[in-house]
Amino acid sequence: MPTLVTISGNLRDAYRQIQPGTMLHADELMNARRTSTDIQQSGFYTADGIIYFRDGNTPKIAITREEDNLVLRHIDEAFAQLTATRKYLPGPREAQTAIHATRTEIFDLTKLSLKDFDKQDIKREYGSLEISTTEYGSLNPEQRRLAERVYGRGNDFIANMAMLKQEFIHGIIVYVLNPKSVWKEARESPIGQASWLCNYSINSNFETRGRFVNPINSIRGVPRETPPSPLSPPTNFRDTQKLTFTRDPQPSTPPPPPPPGLTIEERIAALNAPPSIQQYLRDHPHEIIRYEKGNGLELD
Numbered sequence: 001m002p003t004l005v006t007i008s009g010n011l012r013d014a015y016r017q018i019q020p021g022t023m024l025h026a027d028e029l030m031n032a033r034r035t036s037t038d039i040q041q042s043g044f045y046t047a048d049g050i051i052y053f054r055d056g057n058t059p060k061i062a063i064t065r066e067e068d069n070l071v072l073r074h075i076d077e078a079f080a081q082l083t084a085t086r087k088y089l090p091g092p093r094e095a096q097t098a099i100h101a102t103r104t105e106i107f108d109l110t111k112l113s114l115k116d117f118d119k120q121d122i123k124r125e126y127g128s129l130e131i132s133t134t135e136y137g138s139l140n141p142e143q144r145r146l147a148e149r150v151y152g153r154g155n156d157f158i159a160n161m162a163m164l165k166q167e168f169i170h171g172i173i174v175y176v177l178n179p180k181s182v183w184k185e186a187r188e189s190p191i192g193q194a195s196w197l198c199n200y201s202i203n204s205n206f207e208t209r210g211r212f213v214n215p216i217n218s219i220r221g222v223p224r225e226t227p228p229s230p231l232s233p234p235t236n237f238r239d240t241q242k243l244t245f246t247r248d249p250q251p252s253t254p255p256p257p258p259p260p261g262l263t264i265e266e267r268i269a270a271l272n273a274p275p276s277i278q279q280y281l282r283d284h285p286h287e288i289i290r291y292e293k294g295n296g297l298e299l300d
Helices: 011-015 026-033 075-085 092-099 141-151 155-166 179-185 264-271 275-283 285-294
Strands: 005-009 049-055 058-064 105-108 126-132 171-177 191-197 206-210 217-221
Touching (some): 005 011, 011 217, 026 155, 049 092, 049 179, 058 092, 075 191, 105 141, 141 155, 264 275, 264 285
Parallel strands (some): 171 206
Antiparallel strands (some): 005 217, 049 058, 049 191, 058 105, 126 171, 191 206
16 A cells, blocks of 8 residues: 655645645545644645635535645646735636536535634634534534534544544634635636645644645655656745755755834734634744745835
8 A cells, every 4th residue: 555655845846746646635634643643743735625616696615625626736827826816716617617526515605604803814804613622513514514524524523523622622723715705706716725734733723725835834645756847945944854855955044033113913914824824923923934934925
């Protein structure tokens, strides 16, 4: 049986190093974490494809498996668009095919009873589904479907909630674009995004607003025997010891001093990062410079 490995890098460079069709999805990663504790403290880009779209008058999210993940299928084009504009615009016909694929699941954003993040989300684009690891029986049917799509189905979901509780994680969050944002942004065509599953330090939250595909993260899959093309150098040196290179890495230069006159909270707000990343940076302010550098952010 092929051996799964963890490869670090930005989404494009890491994905080039694995065999297509072997990248793990969020539910597969959660199931694997029950027996492979070494991957509990790694954050992963996941194989789940994210497509936001309008269905008549209803804003929805479609979550695909890897074979219909349009960001991964067109990784170079999607990576360029996501890093430049923070959204990927797939071809309309291809998007419709992926949305209606057999293994794609569609969720009505208006039925998820999402909570807003007014304080952290300046543009009020995001919503969150909060899931208790012990009282998940209170989820409505649409919420429960989404929770099990991410964290495992049936008995796997129950076992994974118990695993998180054992690690003193009492609540997890699935972050999505809120209905108003999808209604506005997807008015002309569907929007493609990447996705990632956070490590246990960030409560194993799941992000379906994967605009930030440039920072160093991990993926898990079967490695290629020979990568298809040379890797570009890493853009974030948070964890250089775990990166896979085609050549010896050059030592990173020390990050520049923080811009004068900005508080930590102002610098975090300027990143317009997802709420879970914002909270991580509040807890680890020394990482702010690295995150700014990794996303190419320039502050005046």
